[in-house]
Amino acid sequence: MSTLIIAEHDNAALKPATLNAIAAALQIGAPVHVLVAGSGCAAAGQSAAAVAGVAKVLVADAPHYGAQLAENLAALVQQQVRADASCTHVLAAATAQGKNVLPRVAALLDSSQISDVTAVESADTFRRPFYAGNAIARVQSGDRIKVLSIRTTAFDPVAARGGSAVVETVPAGPDLGLTELAGREVVALERPELTAASIIVSGGRGLGSADKFHAVLEPLADKLGAALGASRAAVDAGYAPNDYQVGQTGKIVAPQLYVAVGISGAIQHLAGMKDSKVIVAINKDAEAPIFQVADYGLVGDLFTTVPELVSSL
Amino acid sequence: MKILVAVKRVLDYNIKARVKADGSGVDLANQKLSMNPFDEIACEEAVRLKEAGVATEVIAVSCGVAGCQETLRSAMAIGADRGVLVETDAVLEPLAVAKLMQHVAVKEGVRVAIFGKQAIDDDAGQAGQMFGALMGWAQATFASSVKIEGDAAIISREIDGGLETLRMKLPVVITTDLRLNEPRFITLPNIMKAKKKPLEVIKASDLGLDLAPRTTVLRVEEPAGRQAGIRVADVAELVKRLKEEAKVI
Ligand SMILES: Cc1cc2nc3c(=O)[nH]c(=O)nc-3n(C[C@H](O)[C@H](O)[C@H](O)COP(=O)(O)OP(=O)(O)OC[C@H]3O[C@@H](n4cnc5c(N)ncnc54)[C@H](O)[C@@H]3O)c2cc1C
Ligand SMILES: Nc1ncnc2c1ncn2[C@@H]1O[C@H](COP(=O)(O)O)[C@@H](O)[C@H]1O
Numbered sequence: 001m002s003t004l005i006i007a008e009h010d011n012a013a014l015k016p017a018t019l020n021a022i023a024a025a026l027q028i029g030a031p032v033h034v035l036v037a038g039s040g041c042a043a044a045g046q047s048a049a050a051v052a053g054v055a056k057v058l059v060a061d062a063p064h065y066g067a068q069l070a071e072n073l074a075a076l077v078q079q080q081v082r083a084d085a086s087c088t089h090v091l092a093a094a095t096a097q098g099k100n101v102l103p104r105v106a107a108l109l110d111s112s113q114i115s116d117v118t119a120v121e122s123a124d125t126f127r128r129p130f131y132a133g134n135a136i137a138r139v140q141s142g143d144r145i146k147v148l149s150i151r152t153t154a155f156d157p158v159a160a161r162g163g164s165a166v167v168e169t170v171p172a173g174p175d176l177g178l179t180e181l182a183g184r185e186v187v188a189l190e191r192p193e194l195t196a197a198s199i200i201v202s203g204g205r206g207l208g209s210a211d212k213f214h215a216v217l218e219p220l221a222d223k224l225g226a227a228l229g230a231s232r233a234a235v236d237a238g239y240a241p242n243d244y245q246v247g248q249t250g251k252i253v254a255p256q257l258y259v260a261v262g263i264s265g266a267i268q269h270l271a272g273m274k275d276s277k278v279i280v281a282i283n284k285d286a287e288a289p290i291f292q293v294a295d296y297g298l299v300g301d302l303f304t305t306v307p308e309l310v311s312s313l
Numbered sequence: 314m315k316i317l318v319a320v321k322r323v324l325d326y327n328i329k330a331r332v333k334a335d336g337s338g339v340d341l342a343n344q345k346l347s348m349n350p351f352d353e354i355a356c357e358e359a360v361r362l363k364e365a366g367v368a369t370e371v372i373a374v375s376c377g378v379a380g381c382q383e384t385l386r387s388a389m390a391i392g393a394d395r396g397v398l399v400e401t402d403a404v405l406e407p408l409a410v411a412k413l414m415q416h417v418a419v420k421e422g423v424r425v426a427i428f429g430k431q432a433i434d435d436d437a438g439q440a441g442q443m444f445g446a447l448m449g450w451a452q453a454t455f456a457s458s459v460k461i462e463g464d465a466a467i468i469s470r471e472i473d474g475g476l477e478t479l480r481m482k483l484p485v486v487i488t489t490d491l492r493l494n495e496p497r498f499i500t501l502p503n504i505m506k507a508k509k510k511p512l513e514v515i516k517a518s519d520l521g522l523d524l525a526p527r528t529t530v531l532r533v534e535e536p537a538g539r540q541a542g543i544r545v546a547d548v549a550e551l552v553k554r555l556k557e558e559a560k561v562i
Contacts, residue, residue: 070452071451074446096455096472097473099438100452103439104443107408107446112408112527112528114528116436129536131433132433134330134535137534142529178450179451179480180481182478183477184475236491236492242492248436268326278561295543297544
């Protein structure tokens with residue numbers, strides 16, 4: 001048995017989500033191999049080799065892996081699994097990147113995929129939420145190669161250092177030439193990344209405009225050293241960028257403290273944040289469903305209570 | 314150019330799923346079932362491509378029980394030209410759905426397939442990418458804008474931290490994200506028109522495909538519930554409790 005992890009990285013270093021996926025892989029109990037496919041990605045390969053618990057790092061370095069596009073990457077993973085008769089599990093973190101690539105890998109292997117694994121019970125039995133987290137399934141995979149995407153919030157990351165895995169170069173697969181990256185607009189964050197933050201301040205439609213979203217919430221996020229998040233309604237209305245969306249169909253977060261401001265608490269929003277350690281809700285509607293999951297609820301107008309909160313911190 | 318749109322019938326998004334007492338699954342009896350919201354967005358996009366003269370025909374396809382015909386009628390009310398039900402009473406995993414969609418796509422000779430990014434019942438997020446793998450097509454998941462000109466597609470997609478733009482050659486599979494479009498309101502005249510559009514039924518069991526689930530659901534449970542906490546009187550009490558009780562700031 002062995003487990004292959006598809007690493008997420010920027011050619012220089014691993015993305016933190018991969019450390020959570022490795023943690024899940026270690027619970028399966030088989031040796032953990034990490035595939036680093038990229039362009040000029042030797043440094044990322046070295047950083048994977050330093051991760052605690054990793055047995056082997058496989059580096060596939062070629063220009064056509066530079067953009068991390070799904071078609072070439074999935075074909076490479078398939079080739080890698082075929083080349084290693086011991087491989088029984090293929091894992092990736094359930095990030096936007098993992099969600100894009102992994103189902104394509106599964107179909108190439110004629111395996112089903114188990115998405116958003118939150119617990120590893122044995123090498124073939126796992127738990128996963130569905131129906132927006134309102135039901136949890138215990139499932140047993142009968143596939144020869146088990147393909148799992150890992151919900152990062154359910155597994156504490158392994159240490160990024162302390163390991164000394166062997167690094168092997170593996171041959172690149174062909175460039176299928178199906179897709180070309182024309183551009184990428186990634187916003188440089190001055191704040192912690194949403195899925196890695198220990199405190200999140202999240203705003204909803206109650207903020208009323210993009211200007212007010214930023215004017216009211218940023219001082220609070222600054223004081224708390226927090227990441228900013230949003231409800232779907234706030235994103236749809238253009239108050240916040242798309243990737244701020246927390247929820248069933250956005251990002252899943254579980255910080256130490258989640259402050260929901262002007263958010264009603266729809267099922268789909270709760271699905272993304274109800275595993276937070278402490279939840280604070282600020283809402284002028286005492287009946288808002290968000291209060292049913294909040295540890296501390298403050299009924300009041302956010303435009304007065306949030307500035308007051310900022311000045312008392 | 315023909316477009317295939319995958320539409321799934323799911324528990325309506327306004328309804329909170331209830332786990333059956335015997336742990337065998339989620340109770341769907343007498344519940345409102347609707348088209349998966351991401352698939353409405355997929356239909357809308359396909360119909361817009363037809364209205365723009367890019368597509369010649371929009372074929373909505375659903376896999377499942379006879380009741381999915383209702384979902385296909387909704388797709389036709391949005392503007393799909395016809396519907397195909399691949400009928401089965403068996404449980405279908407996304408891999409099986411992808412195989413059935415492959416069958417229809419090959420038979421119909423479609424060049425673009427649009428799926429939702431995720432079905433809100435199983436929350437799997439797989440079928441579109443799996444279909445792409447089986448067809449050997451280019452894929453653009455989580456699309457937030459789609460432009461097709463001749464044989465070329467330019468698609469923006471949501472990624473962690475922002476957006477990326479892909480340039481691809483048809484055939485392609487696209488999965489929709491929430492910001493791709495806002496589906497039109499379905500009008501009564503269009504519901505009436507949809508009733509007269511062709512709807513073909515194919516039996517999944519006649520296709521000779523391996524559709525058996527690979528995963529056994531051992532048990533379905535309620536999530537650990539979260540107790541509502543307390544209401545604080547004012548900001549001062551909130552700060553005090555966060556510092557002294559919760560110790561998170
Ligand atoms: C397929 C699908 C997927 C979805 N996915 C997601 C998802 O991933 N994440 C998500 O968040 N939603 C998602 N939604 C949307 C979800 O159903 C809700 O519509 C959305 O979460 C509502 O956002 P909101 O709470 O900001 O807005 P509203 O429900 O409009 O709530 C605004 C709140 O602000 C309060 N308020 C207003 N003014 C003030 C004030 N001055 N002071 C204090 N409080 C004030 C109001 O009392 C109200 O409770 C999805 C929906 C669908 C159909
Ligand atoms: N039974 C089905 N019938 C039609 N389309 C489906 C079905 N299951 C999944 N799909 C399509 O695949 C998308 C992703 O579904 P899933 O992989 O189940 O999350 C959905 O949004 C639909 O477009």
